[in-house]
Amino acid sequence: MNTVDNENTAKIIDDILKNNSLLEEYCVNKRQINTLVRALKASPAPDAKEKIEALLLKGSYSHDVTVVVHDYFVKQRKQDKADQILPAVLEATSRKESIFKKLDNNLKLLETEAAEIQMTDGDLWNAGRVLKRSPRFLLRLPQVRSYLSKRRRRELVQDLFNIEAKDGAYSIDNTVVHNLETMDTGADDGRRSELLLFPLISIDDVRKRAAQMKLLAIGPRSESELYSIYSVGFDPENVTGLDLISYTPLISQGDMHDLPFEDDSFDVVMAGWVLAYSTNNDLAASEILRVAKSGAYLAIGCVYIPADSPEHGEIVGTDIDPTRFSCVEDILKLFDGKIDRVFFYGEPAVGADRSAGNKQITVVFRVK
Secondary structure, three states, X not given: OOOOOHHHHHHHHHHHHHOHHHHHHHHOOHHHHHHHHHHHHHOOOHHHHHHHHHHHHHOOOOHHHHHHHHHHHHHOOOHHHHHHHHHHHHHHHHOOOOHHHXXXXXXXXXXXXXXXXXXXXXHHHXXXXXHHHOHHHHHHOHHHHHHHHHHHHHHHOOOHXXXXXXXXXXXXXXXXXXXXXXXXXXXXXXXXXXXXXHHHHOOHHHHHHHHHOOEEEEOOOOOHHHHHHHHOOOOHHHEEEEEOEEOOOOEEXXXXXXXXXXXXXXXXXXXXXXXXXXXXXXXXXXXXXXXXEEEEEEEEEEEEOOOOOOOHHHHHOOOOOOOOEOOHHXXXXXXXXXXXXXXXXXXXXXXXXXXXOOOEEEEEEEEO
16 A cells, blocks of 8 residues: 555545445555555545545544645645645644654754654744744745745746856856756755855944845855845845846846956855856956955855865866865965954865865955
8 A cells, every 4th residue: 555556546445435434544644545545646536536525624643644635625726625634634633743843852852863753733823923024034044945946046047057147357268057957956955155154243343234224245156055145135236146147137247357346346255166166266356355345244165175186176076177276375375464363264174185075275254
């Protein structure tokens, strides 16, 4: 009874109709009820489905089974039946411990029992109040950012290689092709930009003024990084994205070596993982300084590549060989004489093995 195909769909339905007590066997756990739900969805006999659905409404089940039955009715657009079973869902849910109480008792539940934690209707109500007041909190979730970004991209452009893109005059070979090819991967969730955003927003001045600050994001590639920026308090109206690739009005097409902005335009400049694509970092740094206001905050990240490591492409399986950054100092020296204060920096231990996985170099500082 664990799988359903065209041959046994009818048999499952017929067997239950001949002997109603068999329904109980399909309502003992989540796996079994899902087997029945698949059979109902595949059944071409509407009368038979109606009879079994009526039987399902009369039963009393565990929380997991009740939720599956409710969701089935919702997805079948049978809202009247979904409404009939909703009280049973709430009653079963109320028997579960509050998610907040569970987490207070044992924070390890986040890792070991995440799939079993259920939110009560009270939890959901409180969460709804928070999201209604600050919907941007949803953008804290990488899965939400990835989903929204990919969905909007599908709506805006059908073919990745029809996206407006142009290699920069000082870009390393295959910059655009590499980023187009990796745009639809699971990495497109804005998670890496958080390595810069969290230290940045922890600065008292930035945290207090974020909503009023003008921010330039260089090289976001997709909208996911912009969603991360919005999620920590920056106003979308004050955030500008710029990239060699653009498919959305939220990202202007342009080159970081020739930024199309007036001098002293931005309070914050993020250059996450873009300097490695440049063959003229001095020019890129000069342009960043030009458009940054006096006292602006710069947040820069690069992949750690030891000077004595093999070719980058050999390690990560790509056909690009970026500019190498082995320590924070490699970044800071590009802005020598213009740095007022370094607030945060992160880099791997000396001699860290690059082949053991991606390691990052990050720095957040204020310019004079």
